[in-house]
Amino acid sequence: MKILVTGTAGFIGSHLALKLLQRGDEVVGLDNINDYYDQNVKYGRLQRCGIIDTLEEGKDIPYGKLLTSNKNSNYKFIKLNLEDKEALMSLFKNEKFDAVCNLAAQAGVRYSLTNPDAYIDSNIVGFINILEACRHNNVKNLCYASSSSVYGLNEELPFSTNHNVDHPISLYAATKKSNELMAHTYSHLYGIATTGLRFFTVYGPWGRPDMALFLFTKAALENRKIDVFNNGEMLRDFTYIDDIVEGVLRVIDNPAKIDKNWNGKGGQVSTSSAPYKIYNIGNNNPVKLMDFIEAIENKLGKKIEKNMMPIQAGDVPATYADVSDLVEDLNYKPQISVQNGVNSFIDWYLDFFGFDSKGNKIDD
Incomplete structure (x- = not known):
């Protein structure tokens, strides 16, 4: 397939682009390379x-030119x-994508x-432009990043895609919920298969500098x-x-399909009479x-001094993904342990930022 992946200078997008290429797909990556974190x-x-x-060459990447x-x-x-x-419409018209994976977004709850x-x-504006570009260029397969943050004030664990998510506690979460609603509208009106992916606390090599693992390391x-x-009384469903x-x-x-059993009554939130689907992608194993x-x-071989703080505005105390739909529909469940994942991240961090295996800075 020929696939547009937005957010390919980002954490998940860069990993996804490489995996798609490894299996033989053609990929066009898009990113605005903003300065929200270390460019x-x-x-x-x-x-x-x-x-x-x-x-150094990154500073000179021209805007709007396909490299x-x-x-x-x-x-x-x-x-x-x-x-x-x-410019986005022109890109879609010229490249004629088979599928789109929209991972580009302004990240961060705080x-x-x-x-x-x-x-x-x-x-919001960026996502409606993606939907319009798909609509006018006959792209019928769209998946996009939502977030576990949409669960907001919901305290029923594990979080199910059939739970009510009408009580977000950050604007970030509200925009992600909005994306799901907008996607459903376009699935219903124009037959675009849309799948929203509620990611749960993603971590690993090349991760985001504003996330806990990066900051703690x-x-x-x-x-x-x-x-x-x-x-410290937080539970997170850390997912590698x-x-x-x-x-x-x-x-x-596996693009979203119409749920033939959908009847518009309560409890059928993650599917529809339109080709629309929502999945949680989490480890299904919350960690303190x-x-x-x-x-x-354990990995660094040293104790870290801690400054205990109250919960911050916009944060939820616990996340825990119900991934039963992912298992049933796609025969898949995340499985990499936190210790193995943390070890891989720290190995990457030491190499990228110039430390030896014992955490000592290597002189240039």
Whole structure:
């Protein structure tokens, strides 16, 4: 297939693009490479995919120009904002995609408290542009990133895709719920198969610098205290990046279908009389935050000093994914353990940021 993957300078998108290429698909990657977090990590992901040769080259990527990877001729990349409707429509018209996986978004729960406009621009305006581009260019297979944050004030665990998600507690979560509603509308009106993916606390090599694992590892190596919110009384369904990507691949290969048993009555939230579906992709095994920190300490061979803090606005105390639909429909369940996943991340972190295996900075 020829697949557009938006957010390919991002964490999940860069891993997904490589997996698609490895199995022989043609991929066009799109990202605006914003400065929400360290752009060198984003450039590093693009370098890994052969879009640039050095991190320094990343600063000179031209806007709106389709670049071809120097490692794989089946991979092209374009720096573009989803809000740029005219340029996006032109890309769709010229490239004629078989499928689209929209992972581009303004990320971060806490950032949405201080920069709400960024979420409306990218996650709402950008997403309607993706839907319109699919509609007008006969793309019938769309999957997109939602988030476990949509569960909001729901306290019924594990989180099921058939639970009510009408009580988000951050604007980020509200935009992701909005994406699901918008997608359903286009599935119903135009027959576009849309699948929303509620990701649960994704971690692993090339991860996001604003996420806990990255922040904790950095602080530990710099002998600084870490801020532990909700006094450590957090449960998170940490999900390793390879497990996430395998789930996304299966969704791309199995577009949403009409649920012939759907009757519009209560309890049938994740399917529809339209070709629409919602999946949780999580490890189905919530881990205490303090145990997650202990996995980092085990790998680094050192204790990390902790600054215990109250829960932050927009955070939920626990996440736990019910993945029964994923197992039933796609015969798949994430399975990589937290300790193995943390070990892989820290090995990558030490290499990328120039530390030896004992966590000592290597002189240039």
